[in-house]
Amino acid sequence: MRSARPYLLVVLALSxxxxxxxxxxxxxxxxxxxxxxxxxxxxRAALDTLEREGCARLLARTFPLQEPNTELSTGxxxxxxxxxxxxxxxxxxxVDVLGWQWSGGESWGFEVREYVYFxxxxxxxLSAAIEATTDDVTLRVWTEKPPEVHVRAIGRVDAKxxxxxxxxxxxxxxxxxxxxxxxxTAALRARVRDLIADRAAAGIPIVLGEAPAVxxxxxxxxxxxxxxxxxHPGGALISxxxxxxxxxxxxxxxxxEGTALARPVCVDEALELVDAVVAERKxxxxxxxxxxxxxxxxxxxxxPALGCRWVLVTGPRDDxxxxxxxxxxxxxxxxxxxxxxxxxxxxxxxxxxxxxxxAAGGGDHGESxxxxxxxGPDEASQSFGRALPAAKSPAVGLVAPxxxxxxxxxxxLRVLQQKPRPPSLFNATPGYxxxxxxxxxxxxxxxxxxxxxxxxxxxxxxxxxxxKIELEQLExx
Amino acid sequence: MSxxxxxxxxxxxxxxxxxxTLASALLFALGACNASPPASPLAAPxxxxxxxxxxxxxxxxxxxxxxxxxxxxSDGIDDxxxxxxxxAARPVDGDVVLTGDAWVWVAVxxxxxxxxxxxxxxxxxxxxxxxxxxxxxxxxxxxxxxxxRPGAVVSIEPVGALEVSPLNWASLLAVELAPAAGTxxxxxxxxxxxxxxxxxxxxxxxxxxxxxxxxxxxxxxVVGTPRGARTGTAPAVVPRLRVVPRGTALLGPYPxxxxxPRLQLRLARGARxxxxxxxxxxxxxxxxxxxxxGVVGVEDWTIVSGDAPPAVPLTLxxxxxxxxxxxxxxxDAGVIxxxxxxTAHGDATAAERGHRWIALDAVSFDGELPxxxxxxxxxxxxxxxxxxxxxxxxxxxxxxxGGEALWVRAVxxxxxxxxxxxxxxxxxxxxxxxxxxxxxxxxGPAGRLGRVHVEARVREAP
Numbered sequence: 001m002r003s004a005r006p007y008l009l010v011v012l013a014l015s016x017x018x019x020x021x022x023x024x025x026x027x028x029x030x031x032x033x034x035x036x037x038x039x040x041x042x043x044r045a046a047l048d049t050l051e052r053e054g055c056a057r058l059l060a061r062t063f064p065l066q067e068p069n070t071e072l073s074t075g076x077x078x079x080x081x082x083x084x085x086x087x088x089x090x091x092x093x094x095v096d097v098l099g100w101q102w103s104g105g106e107s108w109g110f111e112v113r114e115y116v117y118f119x120x121x122x123x124x125x126l127s128a129a130i131e132a133t134t135d136d137v138t139l140r141v142w143t144e145k146p147p148e149v150h151v152r153a154i155g156r157v158d159a160k161x162x163x164x165x166x167x168x169x170x171x172x173x174x175x176x177x178x179x180x181x182x183x184x185t186a187a188l189r190a191r192v193r194d195l196i197a198d199r200a201a202a203g204i205p206i207v208l209g210e211a212p213a214v215x216x217x218x219x220x221x222x223x224x225x226x227x228x229x230x231x232h233p234g235g236a237l238i239s240x241x242x243x244x245x246x247x248x249x250x251x252x253x254x255x256x257e258g259t260a261l262a263r264p265v266c267v268d269e270a271l272e273l274v275d276a277v278v279a280e281r282k283x284x285x286x287x288x289x290x291x292x293x294x295x296x297x298x299x300x301x302x303x304p305a306l307g308c309r310w311v312l313v314t315g316p317r318d319d320x321x322x323x324x325x326x327x328x329x330x331x332x333x334x335x336x337x338x339x340x341x342x343x344x345x346x347x348x349x350x351x352x353x354x355x356x357x358x359a360a361g362g363g364d365h366g367e368s369x370x371x372x373x374x375x376g377p378d379e380a381s382q383s384f385g386r387a388l389p390a391a392k393s394p395a396v397g398l399v400a401p402x403x404x405x406x407x408x409x410x411x412x413l414r415v416l417q418q419k420p421r422p423p424s425l426f427n428a429t430p431g432y433x434x435x436x437x438x439x440x441x442x443x444x445x446x447x448x449x450x451x452x453x454x455x456x457x458x459x460x461x462x463x464x465x466x467x468k469i470e471l472e473q474l475e476x477x
Numbered sequence: 478m479s480x481x482x483x484x485x486x487x488x489x490x491x492x493x494x495x496x497x498t499l500a501s502a503l504l505f506a507l508g509a510c511n512a513s514p515p516a517s518p519l520a521a522p523x524x525x526x527x528x529x530x531x532x533x534x535x536x537x538x539x540x541x542x543x544x545x546x547x548x549x550x551s552d553g554i555d556d557x558x559x560x561x562x563x564x565a566a567r568p569v570d571g572d573v574v575l576t577g578d579a580w581v582w583v584a585v586x587x588x589x590x591x592x593x594x595x596x597x598x599x600x601x602x603x604x605x606x607x608x609x610x611x612x613x614x615x616x617x618x619x620x621x622x623x624x625x626r627p628g629a630v631v632s633i634e635p636v637g638a639l640e641v642s643p644l645n646w647a648s649l650l651a652v653e654l655a656p657a658a659g660t661x662x663x664x665x666x667x668x669x670x671x672x673x674x675x676x677x678x679x680x681x682x683x684x685x686x687x688x689x690x691x692x693x694x695x696x697x698x699v700v701g702t703p704r705g706a707r708t709g710t711a712p713a714v715v716p717r718l719r720v721v722p723r724g725t726a727l728l729g730p731y732p733x734x735x736x737x738p739r740l741q742l743r744l745a746r747g748a749r750x751x752x753x754x755x756x757x758x759x760x761x762x763x764x765x766x767x768x769x770x771g772v773v774g775v776e777d778w779t780i781v782s783g784d785a786p787p788a789v790p791l792t793l794x795x796x797x798x799x800x801x802x803x804x805x806x807x808x809d810a811g812v813i814x815x816x817x818x819x820t821a822h823g824d825a826t827a828a829e830r831g832h833r834w835i836a837l838d839a840v841s842f843d844g845e846l847p848x849x850x851x852x853x854x855x856x857x858x859x860x861x862x863x864x865x866x867x868x869x870x871x872x873x874x875x876x877x878x879g880g881e882a883l884w885v886r887a888v889x890x891x892x893x894x895x896x897x898x899x900x901x902x903x904x905x906x907x908x909x910x911x912x913x914x915x916x917x918x919x920x921g922p923a924g925r926l927g928r929v930h931v932e933a934r935v936r937e938a939p
Contacts, residue, residue: 048692
């Protein structure tokens, strides 16, 4: 029951589907897949799944908007309404999104230096195919016809002409009632619409993942958030949403001398603010902010779990632009400044002591000996589990009780051979005599919550076998 | 009654939410993704059948970390449980090669030669098999056919305690004489169980299987089973579980409830079972303790008696997490329990709050303790003496899940004829991740017994 994060992965997948129709900066892929019979069956199932689960996933998160040709996030999209209906071979998707992005360029001949807000209503008919290459499996989603996109700017873009021509255009337009702000707003609308249409026509391949390369390999932990943000005065970026009850760790790297702020906020509170912006009404009065993290240089902070679904809100502290790299992980990386001890939970995964077992009567499992294992500090290892009546096993899965280790001390593993003791007149309970059969030790790496070790087991300098253990550790002061 | 172990996989019980079905397998597969446009738009990928690579991606997330239930006999009583710990899958020439490790525990009530075993038998399963695969879309659902290829590898490692009872004088003599032969009856029984189980599982997984997946409803079922066995909807048949000593029957996980979890239990008249709603990490610890052959106490569990048929409505203490229903036997004979859980809407895979690792550094008692009492601190899987001090074994590390507590209890030890009696108890304040240095009053029916001083370090579990 180790906790994977399927939920996050699902969200990523469906994000990919939506992002196919939004200006995400992905390359165009105009190829239309030809479905084989088996592929057609899978494609239909994929559309069924998207119909059932897609909107629920899309509504649960925000999507980054990036500067063209960069990986710098300067805006966000938030899906506010979603409906999906399956037809025979396609999925009709209706989505309303709210977006905001810093516009600091001189596009369209006007200098716009502010967050621009817009909403877009998108109707698209999606086709899907699942394809395999030698390297990966891909879900490809595309539209046969350009989607219908209606973009509405929220408020007006406050533009200043940046070129003589634009000045002239602005002045001339204002004579007929279309001032620079109107032109800039219209240009924004067209830009969003064109980007959505282009992406929809091109389609997008989504890599479906890959099997672990090594059997039994520890799952790769994906961060909740990993992006570089450009934060500007007058606005904020919202990331998430994330599940309640998750203690997380925020790592940051702020460029230069700037200072940024981050704060976990319950999603309902964030929605109040966002919906007020959409409705062009005054935002609700701000509550006293709690849990604000001030980010300067490089650092990390543990964000306590909230009892609600939550988002991470980030913005600059003052009126200067700040660029910050953020990584949010879903566990508390409680690495103390000076770790003095470790709390360790070990799982015996597998072992082979064939060289210690008498050759006769070994059988497939080497059944001529029975052993138990003890683990812990060198001077005080604790045995755990009943005797294993075999000299080797490819899968044991015995979890030892937690032990504490001094920092830098090795984790000792001892193998104890068990021999039954006949009951006596004084003690009717059968007991066991145990003798040390072999031992070994592992040196734990710092900063790794989970790690795996294969320990060589020796006695009197002779290697008698090995044991594989998985460790989970907490570094404490 | 003697019967061999037969594994007939039924539709997994746990997937009562859409995510835990094959629907989720596809979603999981979709999920393990990132948007990754090819470098060249015109570079068409090599044509390859997509099913095997897709299943290689989807199969493991479908089962990894989940408790699956099975009926080993045709009576439909769930008596076998499996938790998949490791899983790897890869496509090979249109087939899927699966390698996995699972913890399994099976309620056994049978004779092994001249001895009887009536308890949960715990084991680790390692298996590797190659499956031919085929997919078709029929009416409203996808069908995936799995055809095992010859050459499956199955290995079983029995763990935990195995208590055997001799059935006759000859076997009693064998029990006595086994140590002289350098073995024990427990080991002999385990080796025999291993042989039988390896053969039974190898035979079971050699049979072809067809899974159906209705993606629009989020339902999965094995083709050939009744529609009522579909997952994702309320089951038409209330599950029946066999519960015997030395193990925990687990159902769930179910989404976190705002109030206490509610369910109905149906037991035979006179039968008793211990029930508790547990977070997943707590369920893990119960399982780990059983696999070590350790003692699991049920002092904090709800004891349900079948004296009030047809069913016992039950409200369990709430947990701050998606919860699993844990059932343990109270009596040696075990029980068969029909369980109808009232499920809430929500995410059964949501993260758990309040899971802690704790270093219990020191506990002392200040007071006049009657000579016939002992003082212990305990959860269901962790236990340490406070009084008499000579029996203390501290410091010690242990875990607590959200909503779980460490209790200090004054206990009058039992005898062969009488169970121990708890005369006083108090909850130790180990809820927040911090250093704890606290005094707790221990009050009994006749007044204050004394005060308990506890020093501990509490941290959030990694």
